[in-house]
Amino acid sequence: MKNSYEPLHRDFFMQSTIDLAQALLGCTLVKITNEGTAAGYIVETEAYMGPMDRAAHSHQNRRTKRTEIMFAEAGHVYTYLMHTHCLVNVVSSDKEKPEAVLIRAVEPVAGMELMFKRRGMTDIKNLTNGPGKLTKSLGISMEDYGRVLWEPPIFISNGISPHSISQGKRIGINNTGEAKDYPWRFWITENPFVSRHQIESKKPVI
């Protein structure tokens, strides 16, 4: 395990949301707490495109206490609660443009013991292969809401270069009309830690 990680510069986040969603693949997501450091390579992301995207919380510029941080500068942390789980997003695009990238899965890299302890299990394949699982493993919570990702205790660092990137429909947004079919999910091809290996349509898409 590395002793320290170097955060990427804030300029890294200044690219289009679709580009950022892919650029984040292979990067290391690091969280430091008083329990220790935990980190993972980002292997799966989804882009949420703001006002025009019915699946986005910021659809039609909906601006509430929850979505407020989506309107901030790129590189802020947008965490929110889904049932009993915390999900983490990277705010993207310009100020006042509420776009974000959801981190859906990481590959464990450092702090494995701590992650297992937090999750209360020992199966590495199920440790961080989902948006709620990775936040619990890394110790990411609502306390991280509004933090910036270019300095500790939560930040993005260099990692690996994906050999190949796959693209498909986003997951879990089946009540959002056409938006459910937009191909804004990205993952490292054949990485064993992605949340789902393929999405099948039960009915043919016309």
Place this chain on the structure above:
DNA sequence: TGGATGATGGCCT
């Protein structure tokens, strides 16, 4: 102020 909602996960059959 209350009821509906959900970018999930774990357990069940």
Place this chain on the structure above:
DNA sequence: GGCCATCATCCAA
């Protein structure tokens, strides 16, 4: 695949 725990947030009234 189905069921549902469980709770902050949101919005209608």
